[in-house]
Amino acid sequence: MLKMSLFNLFRHKLRTILSVLGIVIGVASLIVLVSLVDGFRGDIESAFSSAQGVRVVPVNATNPVFGSMDDSWINKISQVNGVKTVIPTVMRIPRSIDGESPLNAQGTRVVGQDLQKVAQASNNGFDGELLSGRTFNADDRGVALIGKQIQDDYDKFVGSKIKINGKSLRVIGVYTTGSDFLDGSILTSIEDLRELSDFPDNKVSFLVVEVVNLSDDSKVVKMINLLYGDDIKASTVNDFSAQFSVILDSITLLVVVIASIASFVAAISIINTMLMSVLERFKEIGALKAVGWTNDDIVKMVLYESGLIGVIGGLFGVILGVLASNSLIIFGLETRVTLPLVLGSFFGAVFVGILAGVYPAINASRLDPIDALRSE
């Protein structure tokens, strides 16, 4: 009967292809969107898994680039039990790099840290791996450590000059964290950054806190928030990661909602196709019933047909989606196609196909066999 259903689909090739196309587009767009979100999630996760410690930000800051806090907090936080080092940090978006607007306006950050403190800390300032050159010395001035992304985008190497907001810095090293997000940063000394961005001397963007005992980080966070929670907010890097996860979960939900709408549209198209096809064949279906097919047999035949639309659409949708998703990598976007995503989209398409066939199938099974016999 499967073969018969398949043949039935190819009686009206164009109509069937259009229905299949609806499913293909739905499945492919779902795979592309979800793989993009998953890729971004993977990026964020690897960024934070390499980072560690505690951050203290002003309580109202939605984004470290916009907030600022008084440098008197450095002393207060240093005195909290369990705190080893407090690294004052300024983070800005550069107005210009080498005289031009930054290529990646949202992603590029300039991070300035107190290099004396960085030298005391076990943290090397970028939570990653040095690709070339060296890390900071306590008294480095007028130099920059750049992320791999910056190296690639601006064609820099150790020894090059990079001009930020008109001030020239010498590149002393290139690092990578495995995350495009963090590899888009330029690290320098807090003094240089204050100068090139006119950031007040007595302010910082946030504080990076090293704890004496790594496993105590959440205790230290609690203590800081208990003491100073009205003005500042401390969190572990894991908390940041969790916040991102929540955001990404809502993006995923949005994507699934979009995909559901696409599936719904595809389902309507299948229902339409199947209803038309059943009506055209009413004589034939009546004849099938006359020769002993039960209502269930008719239902089965129509469900096979609509299910096959789902199978074919799902198959081509997965192929197209995976190809499209992989080609996005060429454009520098990180995507991640997982097996559950592929299987879920495919079986989702089959399910939509079968579901869309239910009404036409029941309609077909209720056709009167006498109509088939009535001579015109």
Next chain:
Amino acid sequence: MKSTKKEVIRIKNVFKHYQLGDTIVKALDGVSLSIYEGDFVVIVGPSGSGKSTLMHILGTLDNPTKGEVFVDDENIDVLDDWHLAMLRRNKIGFIFQSFNLIPTLTTLENVLIPVEPLSGGTERYQDRAIQLLDEIGLGDRLLHKPDELSGGQRQRVSIARALINNPEIIFADEPTGNLDSKTGKQVIESMKLLNEKENKTFVIVTHDPSILEYASRKVFILDGKITKIEETKFK
């Protein structure tokens, strides 16, 4: 002589009334008829005489307004859709005026349609299908599609389809209606051949009097009533 033959279908005092606007159409008006095993019954009547309705009721496709229908002494009034489908699948075959073959399937596949829903049905019945097609002269057309066959060949495919499940009785509704007289004659002769060779019961509804010469029983119907039944003695 009649009493020694098995009664396949019996209808008793059957009425079929349709509401058509304000008037009631009496398609069948108190009809009783028995069909016996091995009969070659031809039901003749002008259009509108009720002969098609009679065939639908004999073939369990339609229910009478009043009256009883027995297939193998079983009153089918108590059967639901599923049991009626099973009854048709096991005991009854149909041949239609417009053939109703599936255009995407080959001759052989079309013949196997009634047994398609049975698990392994097409494999089990394949040999019988080929044998049936051989008998009616389509042995060399097994893999042709319906649109590669002539009208007469198509109707013979549908005869083979009606016989695939080895039914006791085959109904044919105007089987020659879409065929020229020479082809029509060949088709009727194919049926007659199977009637004699396989002892199949045939009930043919027609307005074509030339078919009457093949009949073992002739049933004349007019205005919803049987006016005359004639027995023909062969051999």
